[in-house]
Amino acid sequence: xxxxxxxxxxxxxxxxxxxxxxxxxxxxxxxxxxxxxxxxxxxxxxxxxxxxxxxxxxxxxxxxxxxxxxxxxxxxxxxxxxxxxxxxxxxxxxxxxxxxxxxxxxxxxxxxxxxxxxxxxxxxxxxxxxxxxxxxxxxxxxxxxxxxxxxxxxxxxxxxxxxxxxxxxxxxxxxxxxxxxxxxxxxxxxxxxxxxxxxxxxxxxxxx
Amino acid sequence: xxxxxxxxxxxxxxxxxxxxxxxxxxxxxxxxxxxxxxxxxxxxxxxxxxxxxxxxxxxxxxxxxxxxxxxxxxxxxxxxxxxxxxxxxxxxxxxxxxxxxxxxxxxxxxxxxxxxxxxxxxxxxxxxxxxxxxxxxxxxxxxxxxxxxxxxxxxxxxxxxxxxxxxxxxxxxxxxxxxxxxxxxxxxxxxxxxxxxxxxxxxxxxxx
DNA sequence: TGTACATCAGTGAACGCGCGTTCACTGATGTAC
DNA sequence: TGTACATCAGTGAACGCGCGTTCACTGATGTAC
Numbered sequence: 203x204x205x206x207x208x209x210x211x212x213x214x215x216x217x218x219x220x221x222x223x224x225x226x227x228x229x230x231x232x233x234x235x236x237x238x239x240x241x242x243x244x245x246x247x248x249x250x251x252x253x254x255x256x257x258x259x260x261x262x263x264x265x266x267x268x269x270x271x272x273x274x275x276x277x278x279x280x281x282x283x284x285x286x287x288x289x290x291x292x293x294x295x296x297x298x299x300x301x302x303x304x305x306x307x308x309x310x311x312x313x314x315x316x317x318x319x320x321x322x323x324x325x326x327x328x329x330x331x332x333x334x335x336x337x338x339x340x341x342x343x344x345x346x347x348x349x350x351x352x353x354x355x356x357x358x359x360x361x362x363x364x365x366x367x368x369x370x371x372x373x374x375x376x377x378x379x380x381x382x383x384x385x386x387x388x389x390x391x392x393x394x395x396x397x398x399x400x401x402x403x404x405x406x407x408x409x410x
Numbered sequence: 411x412x413x414x415x416x417x418x419x420x421x422x423x424x425x426x427x428x429x430x431x432x433x434x435x436x437x438x439x440x441x442x443x444x445x446x447x448x449x450x451x452x453x454x455x456x457x458x459x460x461x462x463x464x465x466x467x468x469x470x471x472x473x474x475x476x477x478x479x480x481x482x483x484x485x486x487x488x489x490x491x492x493x494x495x496x497x498x499x500x501x502x503x504x505x506x507x508x509x510x511x512x513x514x515x516x517x518x519x520x521x522x523x524x525x526x527x528x529x530x531x532x533x534x535x536x537x538x539x540x541x542x543x544x545x546x547x548x549x550x551x552x553x554x555x556x557x558x559x560x561x562x563x564x565x566x567x568x569x570x571x572x573x574x575x576x577x578x579x580x581x582x583x584x585x586x587x588x589x590x591x592x593x594x595x596x597x598x599x600x601x602x603x604x605x606x607x608x609x610x611x612x613x614x615x616x617x618x
Numbered sequence: 619t620g621t622a623c624a625t626c627a628g629t630g631a632a633c634g635c636g637c638g639t640t641c642a643c644t645g646a647t648g649t650a651c
Numbered sequence: 652t653g654t655a656c657a658t659c660a661g662t663g664a665a666c667g668c669g670c671g672t673t674c675a676c677t678g679a680t681g682t683a684c
Contacts (some may be wrong), residue, residue: 207627207679233671243629245672250627254671315592342593362612368585368594368605369612375592376584377576384523384583385550386576397576404570404577408612415646415660441638451662453639458660462638 212250214240219261220310227309228316231258258313265314268307270339273299277348289352294402296348297374300341301398304378311382345370358409370405377401420458422448427469428518435517436524439466466521473522476515478547481507485556497560502610504556505582508549509606512586519590553578566617578613585609 208214218239222230233254234244251257276299282288304311345367353363380386381394389397416422426447430438441462442452459465484507490496512519553575561571588594589602597605 211627232669234669245630245674246628248672317591317593317595365605365608368588369581369609372584372588372609373577373581374584375588376580376582376586378584379587380576380580380583383525385525387525397573400573401577401580404616405612408616419660440636442636453663454661456639 208240208242208246211240211242211246215242215247215250215257216260216264219257220264223261223265223313224307224309227312228258230309231261231313233257258316261310262314262316265307265310266341267338268310269300269303269314270341270344272303273341273344274339275299276302277344284355286352286355286357289348289355289357290406293348293352293370294406296341296345297370297402297405298398300374301378301381304382305394308382311378342367342371352409362409366409369408373401373405416448416450416454419448419450419454423450423455423458423465424468424472427465428472431469431473431521432515432517435520436466438517439469439521441465466524469518470522470524473515473518474549475546476518477508477511477522478549478552480511481549481552482547483507484510485552492563494560494563494565497556497563497565498614501556501560501578502614504549504553505578505610505613506606508582509586509589512590513602516590519586550575550579560617570617574617577616581609581613 215236218236219231221239222232222236231254233247236257237244237247240246247257251260273296276295277292280288280291280295282291349358349363349366349370352358353360358366377398381389386394423444426444427439429447430440430444439462441455444465445452445455448454455465459468481504484503485500488496488499488503490499557566557571557574557578560566561568566574585606589597594602
């Protein structure tokens with residue numbers, strides 16, 4: 203056992219925290235268990251995170267990053283020529299990826315949106331963000347980008363650009379949440395995907 | 411103290427549970443506290459509810475009922491002549507009331523949507539539902555009704571009637587949740603209401 | 619090159635917490651005769 | 652009308668749980684001289 207001076211304990215703790223979040227959601231992120239899985243005594247974590255909330259907040263950030271990456275990947279899947287069709291397809295891609303991510307990674311998604319109320323004493327956090335791999339696209343930013351593209355090619359009514367993020371986001375977020383936790387959690391996947399495409403249609407008509 | 415044979419302990423417990431839910435959400439519904447507030451020892455509750463989850467499930471039902479009543483009240487506010495305008499206004503009313511209820515009663519809203527996973531041993535539940543005041547409108551039913559009206563007066567594309575509930579519901583639910591828990595919780599009320607009306611516009615365009 | 623020492627990153631024991639649930643009980647109520 | 656008794660609706664004590672957090676500590680590391 204090279205238990206002393208682990209060397210990368212911080213990142214290990216974060217990793218294990220992420221795994222716990224993936225498997226069991228916010229409740230599952232138990233400080234003692236994170237330490238256990240990292241092969242370290244339960245209070246070693248306090249060397250690296252102020253408290254449980256601070257760890258949770260960083261896990262949330264990882265969740266957001268992964269969500270952003272999933273959206274980006276789906277957007278990049280679109281192979282159409284530049285123009286309204288392409289812009290529309292890329293906007294749809296953001297929404298589709300969002301919902302699919304939520305359903306594929308319910309625990310991480312829940313942590314990402316569980317408002318943790320971090321105190322802004324977080325010089326910690328900003329460091330972590332820097333250290334992380336190259337700038338990763340925030341979901342909200344990607345949505346804005348997709349909407350900008352659509353607007354630029356005349357794919358939407360120009361006076362509807364403002365606030366469009368929130369409208370799209372609400373629809374897609376609600377759809378995800380209702381199927382995740384909520385009353386629609388038993389809807390079979392086929393119907394769910396079909397419903398999702400209808401939802402994306404509706405959003406498009408709402409904008410156009 | 412006529413502590414023995416309370417006579418209406420069950421309904422008192424439920425009431426207190428609802429109050430706790432309103433004030434503190436699902437976490438706040440602590441069996442021992444419910445009993446305390448009902449002036450009864452903490453295990454008396456087990457005479458009336460199988461366990462904490464069973465109580466929570468009934469509180470959720472009360473939450474749904476109140477949500478339905480709020481929607482109904484807002485719908486009945488619409489004083490227009492029968493026709494497409496009235497149907498549209500009544501549909502908007504369901505959405506507006508939904509979001510406003512969620513923000514006015516966050517705790518109860520959260521409990522109502524926290525899937526409690528009740529075992530279906532619930533002869534209990536069905537009784538409770540009967541005992542309750544006159545048949546109260548379920549939110550989903552009201553939404554369906556509003557959509558039917560709109561469809562009947564030609565206010566929407568007929569091939570979009572199917573599945574329209576889920577589309578409207580998602581948008582409005584997402585809007586509520588993002589402002590409740592989520593990243594938009596700091597948005598000031600004025601903006602929130604304005605955004606809500608935009609959202610309702612968008613839904614309408616999506617259907618029409 | 620060696621050494622003294624500050625600092626850092628771990629350890630293990632302990633505390634306090636309040637909960638949900640179960641147990642064996644007891645007092646009140648209603649009913650059959 | 653009285654009485655015996657089953658049933659019901661409470662009581663109080665106890666259990667087990669695992670957590671987050673704090674405390675005083677110790678071994679490893681790096682650096683100044």
